[in-house]
Amino acid sequence: MGMHFNLADLFEAVADKVPEREALVCGDRRSSFADLDAGANQMAHYLAAQGVKAGDHVGLYMYNCSEYLEAMLACFKIRAVPINVNYRYVKDELLYIFDNADMVACIHHREFIPAIAEVRDAAKKLKIFVSVADETNEDLSLIGAVDYHNASESQSKARDFAERADEDYFILYTGGTTGMPKGVMWPHKNVFFAAMGGGGHFSPLGACEKPEDIRERVMENPLRGIALAPLMHGASWWYACIQLLAGNTLVLNHNRSFDGDKVWQIVADEKVHAVQIVGDAMAIPLLDSLAANPDRWDLSNVFNVGSGGAIFSEAKQDAFKKFFPNVFITNAFGSSEGGQMGMDNGSKKTASGLGNVSRTDYMDVIVEEEGKAPRHAEMGETGIFARAGYIPMGYYNDPVKTAKTFLEVDGKRWLLTGDAAKLEDDGSITVFGRGSNCINSGGEKIFPEEVEVALKAHEGIFDALVVGVADDRWGSRVSAVIQARKGIKLDLNNVQEHCRKHIAGYKVPREIHLIEELPRAPSGKPDYKTAKAFAESGKGAVA
Structure with a gap:
């Protein structure tokens, strides 16, 4: 059988080259590449024995754990399609994804049995339930589930699977700032090159030209990298694959909640080299923990702090450099639909926007x-950030959204990311943020993310969201919903003076509203709808 740009093929090649190397650390569980491969083979055989076949959809409804990656690899091995289920979803969202995704099987933590029982009737094809043990004692019989390890332990560890293909796919459900989640259909080859650098992130040889090249991209001295976000999020799962396909050691944050002290303890204990976060939402508690605990941990091994999937403001990047003077900062631009569309070291070519990437034939x-x-776009024009080439097939079960997002331009198929961007005179692209959230104030376009970055550079502001509210004169005015740091009193004048040092005057918030905790969707993304309603209500207004 031939080898393909299939994630199972690629992982197996790496596992064969460094079978005894430590692949995965999650809490007390440690797995070598051989261990991880064998466990995935066993679960793959179990699923196949239950009737799961190529193209069938398998839900993964778990917190971070070794079984998550084992199960995902198991799906890839038998050409099944893993579906990420956000464990923060409540009933209506679960009803939607269980129905929309056409799952035939679900691998889940035991505590989610009652939630599954409530919605399982919405998924007519769903018959197979595999339960990963946790600290709860939920009744397996309620949904007819079998224990994960009981199911897999009697299965063969052999690789006797059918040949796979570049076009095998998986579905990444992404929760936007509005509406129900969308299932992005990624062919394996496309996501390997679009989101994982084609296997070339750590190698001077660059991206693979043929699948077999992955063996030569395995480093002699492996790095230890920690993925801090849940694996159910694309940014964390892609990072996990990048590490494993490079033959590196992947460390997972096994804690159910995000706690800065616990994270740094893992980083110290595991001698982690690279820390991967998702923007300021993770940067803030990590920095606060470092500030509150000087010299508590030996973090001398850390040389990279990287972010992807959310805003990583310059203020927070600079703060990390104070604690790690020699750290290499990376800030990736991308999305669930676009993969990784660029990466910089946090330095911007222009004063405006969130960052810059290079224009190419595919960007x-x-x-x-x-x-x-x-x-x-012509030079100097603003439009939508777009990608061609290695892009998804579309949205699962949603031809309308697919048609709006994937367009043909001059004979080439392009993905519109939804992020507003400007083609600069030097040919680079400045990315501003979600065009749908753009505020039009007196004819001036203001992108909330840019104002939020300025606000979060204020030492008294823990986090902030920016929205537009109706204004009789200007149409809309900039309003900031702010979560202040404990014990800090903010006033409008102080915040405005601070912002004028970072952004043009017309972008400065005209009002601020203090809130105890910023609203976020179950996906962890900012909930602008709720923030706007809070601002429009006048609650928390500060003069």
Whole structure:
């Protein structure tokens, strides 16, 4: 059988080259590459024995654990399609994804049995339940589940699977700032090159040209990297695959909640080299923990702090450099639909925007004008950040959203990410943020993310969201919903003076509203709808 740019094929090649090397650390459990491969083979055989076949959808409804990656690899091995289920979802969201995703099996932590029992009738094809043990004692018989390890332990560890293909796919459900989650359909080859650097992140040889090249990309001296976000999020899962396919050691945050002290203890204990976060939402508690505990941990092995999937403000990057003077900061631009669309060291070419990436034949700005065909931007124009080449097939069970997001321009298929961007005169692309959240104030376009970055550089502000509220004169005015640090009193004038040092005057918030905790969706993304309603209500207003 031939080898393909299939994630199972690629992982097996790495496992064969460094079978005894430590692949995965999660809490008390440690797995070598051979261990992880064998466990995935056993679960793959179990699923196949239950009738799961190529193209069938298997839900993964778990916290971070070794079984999560084992189960995902098991799906890949038999060409099944893993589906990430957000463990923060409540009934309506679970009903939607169980129905929309057409799952035939679900591998889940035991505590989720009652939640599954409530919604299982919405998934007509769902018949197989495999339960991963936890500290709860929920009744397996309620949904007819079998224990994960009982199911797999009697199965063969052999690799006697059918040949796979580049086009085998998986579905990444992404929860946006509005609406129900969307299932992004990624072919293996496309996501390998779009989100994982084609296996070349750590090698001077660069991206693989053929699947067999992955063996030569395995480093002699492996790095130890920790993924701090839940594996159910694309940014964390992609990072996990990047590490494993490089032959590195992946460390997972096994704690159910995000606690800065516990994270740094893991980093110290495991002698982690690279810390991968998801923007300021993780940076803030990590930095606070370092500030409150000087010299508590030996973190001398850390040389990289990287972020992807959310805003990583310059203020927070600078703060990390104070604690780690020699740290290498990486800030990746991307999305569930776009993969990794660029990475920089946090330095920006222009004063505006969130960052810059290079324009290429496969990275551009697309302009949509009413009544006209979409086109490529001219120098100096603003449009939508777009990608071609290695992109998804579309959204599962949603042809309408697929048609709006994937467009043909000059004979080439392009993905519109939804992020507003400008094609600069030097040919680079400045990314601003979600165009749908753009505030039009007196004809000036203001992107909330840019104002939020300025606000979060204020030492008294823990976190902030920026929205537009109706204004009789300007149409909309900039309003900031702020979560202040404990014991800090903020006033409008002070916040405005601070912001004027970072952004143009017309972007400065005209009002601020203090809130005890910023609203976020179950996906962890900012809930702008709730923040806007809070601002419009006048609650928490500070003069």
